[in-house]
Amino acid sequence: VSSIIVPITNVMNDQYCYQTSKKIRQVFDYKRRNGQYIGSNPPFGYVKDAKDRHHLVIDPDAAEIVRLIFSLLLKGTSKRGISFYLNEHGIPSPSVYKLEKGMTVSNKPDGNTLWSGRMIHTILTNPMYTGDLVQGRFRVKSYKVHQIETVPEEEWVRVADTHEAIIDKATFEKVQELLLRDTRTSPQGRTVHLFSGFLKCADCGRAVTRCSGKNNVYYACATYKSRSRNACTMHSISHARLEAAVLYAIRQQVHLAVSYSEVIAQINSAPIKKNQSFRLDDTIHAKERELAKVTRYKQSLYQDWKDGEITQQEYRDMKATYDRQINEVSDVLARLTAERAELANGVDKEHPALVAFKKYQNIDALSRELLIELVDHIKVYENGNISVKFKFADQLRRIAEYIDVNTAESPAWAV
Structure with a gap:
């Protein structure tokens, strides 16, 4: 009899766990769709409202750092260049900043307290800075498999204008468009070339890339330059003329x-x-x-x-x-x-x-x-x-x- 009872008990327990997990997900989804922030740590630049932990308010000092990052990218600084700039000017990274302010940090820095290009990218691509609540971007695979997976963008839960914006929507969209372009940096690695991502070959449609000669800078079709000289022609133009x-x-x-x-x-x-x-x-x-x-x-x-x-x-x-x-x-x-x-x-x-x-x-x-x-x-x-x-x-x-x-x-x- 016990050999029969054990499998039945396991099935019942498994079903109970499944139903409990399903109900928790439904509660979280309900809160998201009602414009409530349910994350443990707000994005850098925001803190939880003391009067309502499901509402975000701006952290003025951190928000200025976020605005600086967006501004530097729009001026032509690469993500790597931005991280160099922040580190050289002694601007604390998010985890260091939160520790200095006595805030809760999910992952304490283990000796690496500097800004990185990855941190800069995370900030530049976070739509929460426009004042919209965007949640459900990641999820646990299932109640059995505690593995974090990325959620397709069309399934994200978006609620507009739930908190004060740090970056206006026009600027944010401009930055997203820029990040999609080919933004190769200069040899020093700090700035992005002026025309990077803007030039196209009129015939083959591929990028026209930057080349450096002994005393001049010019541009040439990427197909001609790196694939086949029979597939396209050079389409050369000097930087000064362009x-x-x-x-x-x-x-x-x-x-x-x-x-x-x-x-x-x-x-x-x-x-x-x-x-x-x-x-x-x-x-x-x-x-x-x-x-x-x-x-x-x-x-x-x-x-x-x-x-x-x-x-x-x-x-x-x-x-x-x-x-x-x-x-x-x-x-x-x-x-x-x-x-x-x-x-x-x-x-x-x-x-x-x-x-x-x-x-x-x-x-x-x-x-x-x-x-x-x-x-x-x-x-x-x-x-x-x-x-x-x-x-x-x-x-x-x-x-x-x-x-x-x-x-x-x-x-x-x-x-």
Whole structure:
């Protein structure tokens, strides 16, 4: 009898542990979704509120260190360079800082009290600094296996604006974008090269990398340089020429933004503003007709299959094609409709896209921070020419449409 009872008891105990673990997870998940911080140690820069341990408040001294780290990266300092800077200036690492302040430390430093590139990366990628509560990024595998695993980002629990931000969201997103780029450091290891991560070959699409000659610095296609000289050509350009060309392109875009602002101010001060783009209306109507036509074709497919005019495989292939076309046209329609609505609402001369460029009216040199804010990428052509793809391109195009609508005469047929 005892040989039967023991396995049954083990099963019951195992089930009890499973149910208990499940209930605990549900309680934690409920608290997370209600914007309660349930971690033991807050991110560096925050402390638990004395009145509510599930709420975070800023630790002013630590927050200044966090802001410094973000600022240094945006100015072109590498993560390794930032760690050198903090260590050389005697700025305590998170664990040392907490010990000095008498706070609880999960892992006490075992002789290694200095900043490292890994610590810098952890701070730069933590979305909690924007004021949003982001939890559930790691979890224990199961109640049986106490192994920590990383949770996919789409499963993180996010609750917006639960505490005061140390870093504004725009700056945080700018840093995340920068971290995704190829940010190779200079030989000294302290700063990131000015154009690192921005240059692309106009033909093969791969990076254009920095090279150093005896007396000059130039750039060349990575495919040509390191893979095959038959796969692409050199696409060479000197650093001085590249820097001058990009600076000129940015100045032209700044001049355009200033001109747009002046014209918009005149339009908005006029007694009557137009808000209808006949070009947009025609394009939207054409896309609506296209969507209706493809939808009709898709609807008739099933009957064609049943009537034996097409095979089942042909039906599936054609249906997939029509579904893709419907999705593509629907996306275009949604964008055009939003564009028309934005046009109807008007444009302010202090539009974010205009402000972003206007604040650089007096630039005389490029900086890493400027490129991060204004430039998406730079293509280098074989003849040494370049093209600069700016951020805010779609917004500037819509602003140009608004100006065009309000400065052009309406066609006679539209009266």
